[in-house]
Amino acid sequence: MDKKETIEKLKNIVKPYIKNQEAFENITEKTDFIADLQINSANLVDVILDIEEEFDIIIDNQSMERMLDIKSAMEIIEIKLSEK
Amino acid sequence: MIGNDIVDLALAEKESNWKRKGFMNKIFTQNEQLLISIAENPTIMVWNLWSRKEAAYKIHNRKTQIRGYFPLQLECFDLDCINEITFGKVVIKDFVYYTKTEIKSEFIHTIAVENTQHFDSISILDNRKNIRKKNGIPEYFENNILSKKPVSISHHGRFEQIITL
Numbered sequence: 222m223d224k225k226e227t228i229e230k231l232k233n234i235v236k237p238y239i240k241n242q243e244a245f246e247n248i249t250e251k252t253d254f255i256a257d258l259q260i261n262s263a264n265l266v267d268v269i270l271d272i273e274e275e276f277d278i279i280i281d282n283q284s285m286e287r288m289l290d291i292k293s294a295m296e297i298i299e300i301k302l303s304e305k
Numbered sequence: 306m307i308g309n310d311i312v313d314l315a316l317a318e319k320e321s322n323w324k325r326k327g328f329m330n331k332i333f334t335q336n337e338q339l340l341i342s343i344a345e346n347p348t349i350m351v352w353n354l355w356s357r358k359e360a361a362y363k364i365h366n367r368k369t370q371i372r373g374y375f376p377l378q379l380e381c382f383d384l385d386c387i388n389e390i391t392f393g394k395v396v397i398k399d400f401v402y403y404t405k406t407e408i409k410s411e412f413i414h415t416i417a418v419e420n421t422q423h424f425d426s427i428s429i430l431d432n433r434k435n436i437r438k439k440n441g442i443p444e445y446f447e448n449n450i451l452s453k454k455p456v457s458i459s460h461h462g463r464f465e466q467i468i469t470l
């Protein structure tokens with residue numbers, strides 16, 4: 222799966238939880254789930270569960286700790302997919 | 306340092322489904338899950354524990370500069386209810402934060418402190434005047450030029466709570 226495809230899937234996943242439409246439209250790897258997209262921290266777990274379902278991977282607690290922005294989410298997805 | 310977290314129960318009901326598969330195991334330890342399962346009102350217990358973790362995180366993050374999503378590491382202990390206010394502590398590694406949680410029909414609000422004596426000196430601010438922030442994070446409340454006090458802000462749905470020491 223290429224980066225573009227991953228980021229598109231991620232956009233669809235975070236969409237229901239975002240509070241900042243402008244940051245969402247201008248999403249980049251640097252975009253922070255909480256600081257930029259203003260996803261509330263209880264919904265971050267939904268984002269993580271949705272990622273697990275969409276990519277059919279398991280995100281361990283250590284990986285979850287750093288799941289705070291698009292870049293780390295993409296890295297973790299890539300690692301978990303390669304381990305499959 | 307102090308921290309707080311408010312949960313608008315109506316909004317939480319609307320935005321979160323804590324019964325969703327996988328949710329519990331990502332956020333609550335085995336002991337916390339047990340507390341939820343035996344609670345008279347499990348939903349209230351979910352947001353009660355969650356607000357404690359968040360309030361403690363707000364101290365922990367500013368103290369250690371560690372930013373991350375690690376709800377399982379912030380474990381709630383010693384829940385004790387006195388006159389409708391529940392006390393307790395949140396432990397993460399070698400750090401202990403003390404919590405005081407108010408549970409109302411519309412919201413849950415937790416205050417976290419580093420020293421239980423501080424509970425008595427907490428006061429509520431009704432606006433953000435004189436709150437100094439650094440990178441979007443509240444640093445302190447400037448009472449006057451000579452006194453800087455710790456501060457914490459939380460808002461959710463219909464509610465906002467700003468506290469200082």
Ligand SMILES: CC(C)(COP(=O)(O)OP(=O)(O)OC[C@H]1O[C@@H](n2cnc3c(N)ncnc32)[C@H](O)[C@@H]1OP(=O)(O)O)[C@@H](O)C(=O)NCCC(=O)NCCS
Binds near residue numbers: 359
């Ligand atoms: C600190 C944090 C948890 C607060 O998010 P929240 O519960 O969704 O929102 P709240 O309304 O309770 O708190 C937001 C307010 O807290 C303050 N705040 C922001 N980051 C903070 C931090 N790191 N420490 C203390 N206070 C913080 C701000 O004043 C903010 O409101 P404002 O921007 O309008 O001034 C979140 O912003 C964050 O950085 N999360 C990182 C990962 C995480 O969620 N960890 C917690 C569980 S392990």
